[in-house]
């Protein structure tokens with residue numbers, strides 16, 4: 001059962017953001033390079049409109065001041081016949097921009113119509129439209145343009161717009177068709193179809209907006225391309241050379257041998273204008289892309305910079321991680337909460353999502369220990385930071401997530417410790433899968449659809465165990481499939497040929513391939529039905545006991561977690577609020593939030609109790625309240641809870657189990673608080689039976 005109150009919280013707290021999001025697009029212009037691009041393009045647009053009015057001379061008027069370099073009278077000099085080059089440039093800006101924008105509009109409209117219709121409608125429509133696009137693609141564009149331009153009567157800009165758009169739409173159409181093909185299979189499109197939406201509405205409301213970045217990029221690229229093509233055609237004399245454009249200026253400069261006579265002022269301004277406008281358009285393009293694709297923001301900048309700085313600072317102090325030799329693995333020892341040594345220690349880990357205007361502390365000062373052979377279950381409502389924590393531990397977090405502080409100490413085979421944050425990319429590559437592997441939630445997405453299960457297992461062995469022979473690898477693949485309970489004759493099956501449960505087993509086999517010490521499992525069974533879920537959990541427990549690895553297991557399903565885990569860490573609003581032995585946690589949850597969570601789930605068996613849930617919803621992490629984040633939902637909160645952030649307080653518990661800890665001010669001092677909703681001992685006995 002999933003507890004998803006975050007959406008409610010988000011809905012409740014989203015008003016101020018909604019208001020500001022209307023103007024969110026303005027943020028794209030805050031970046032200096034985008035702003036520079038916009039200013040450059042804007043100046044050219046203004047010049048294109050007012051150029052003819054502000055031109056000091058008639059661009060075609062001849063004078064006696066021939067071939068003059070720039071002077072106060074003629075700012076950009078004169079031509080061989082004494083025409084003013086500045087005036088020609090101003091008139092030319094209008095024509096060049098008109099051709100560029102006009103051709104881009106026609107080509108973009110054509111490519112959107114053809115690409116979206118072919119991709120979405122499929123069948124005969126797709127075949128015919130794709131054939132048309134392919135015909136235009138195989139014809140070399142430049143000769144076609146030259147031929148069309150020379151056969152068209154010199155109709156001026158309109159003819160050139162037509163020529164450029166006819167030769168330039170096909171590539172965009174192909175890209176958009178490919179995108180549409182992939183989008184039409186997505187769930188939101190299927191859902192729109194299922195609700196009976198009209199095809200045109202699906203295309204323009206669901207598919208088109210998702211391609212705006214590509215369309216905008218293609219439009220701006222076509223503007224630049226069209227201006228260049230027009231300049232080339234004009235330069236070759238294939239346009240109306242009496243119509244002033246940047247291209248015709250270059251044409252007249254060339255036929256008058258301006259280069260040979262050293263009259264640089266004749267051709268340099270037109271060349272510069274083309275280059276400058278092209279740069280400006282590319283910068284705007286980049287800005288649009290960044291805005292529409294939030295993932296691009298800070299990609300490779302924020303996080304990587306922070307990680308490198310952090311890694312550099314720490315590497316000086318920490319010895320390089322000794323490699324574990326193949327097969328060098330201590331025999332599995334059953335987990336003991338008192339005697340098992342620590343394999344991973346997370347200290348004061350903080351992970352923030354860095355937004356344009358906000359920082360979301362998704363993991364806030366979290367400290368945890370994982371011991372050899374232990375299953376550490378992480379529980380908490382949706383949005384409490386579980387996945388962020390898992391991804392940070394594996395260092396697979398992506399921008400805008402940034403590890404802002406803390407340490408993650410891994411105990412090497414020789415007993416030394418290495419901070420995972422201090423590992424270089426290559427060290428990290430060895431570390432992941434060798435020592436710590438990950439089983440993702442969606443096996444269908446994590447497995448490569450075009451490789452067989454056997455090939456995928458073989459790939460990870462080949463990458464990490466170059467000394468293994470082909471036969472050894474094949475034997476290991478079969479062994480791994482056997483371990484996770486997949487029949488060995490399925491070794492050549494593709495992921496789509498396996499059931500959901502089999503795929504998840506295959507993912508576990510990939511995770512086990514290199515015999516790691518730790519496996520992080522992020523909701524590995526969420527998408528499966530309860531019967532398969534149980535089989536997988538049993539398999540994980542069996543393998544853990546046989547092979548001795550430790551597990552960090554994340555799930556919404558608290559009943560499952562209690563059953564599987566040795567230790568439970570409960571997260572709320574990015575912090576660990578309770579850490580306890582699973583049995584102790586079930587018997588006597590200390591934190592009021594844990595009590596509420598347990599009361600939201602049915603007991604494993606025995607008498608039914610009313611599922612009460614937790615009133616209210618988690619706070620918006622961007623605007624955490626002062627004091628305990630749970631205070632406004634807590635039935636036991638008192639004044640101090642709204643001002644003091646409670647630390648994890650060690651509590652008394654059974655000596656043979658891990659000492660429980662709870663981040664609640666009720667346990668300050670003598671820890672006299674009562675646990676109002678704790679389960680009774682009969683439930684506990686049933687849990688024991690179930691385990």
Ligand SMILES: Nc1ncnc2c1ncn2[C@@H]1O[C@H](COP(=O)(O)OP(=O)(O)OP(=O)(O)O)[C@@H](O)[C@H]1O
Nearest residue numbers: 353360362381382383384385386387388389400621
């Ligand atoms: N890319 C992102 N940008 C900004 N904030 C994010 C991003 N991804 C997650 N968050 C925020 O970080 C917080 C923790 O998210 P996380 O996915 O780690 O929670 P979770 O407990 O794993 O939730 P779930 O169980 O639903 O997966 C949430 O408030 C979420 O809104």
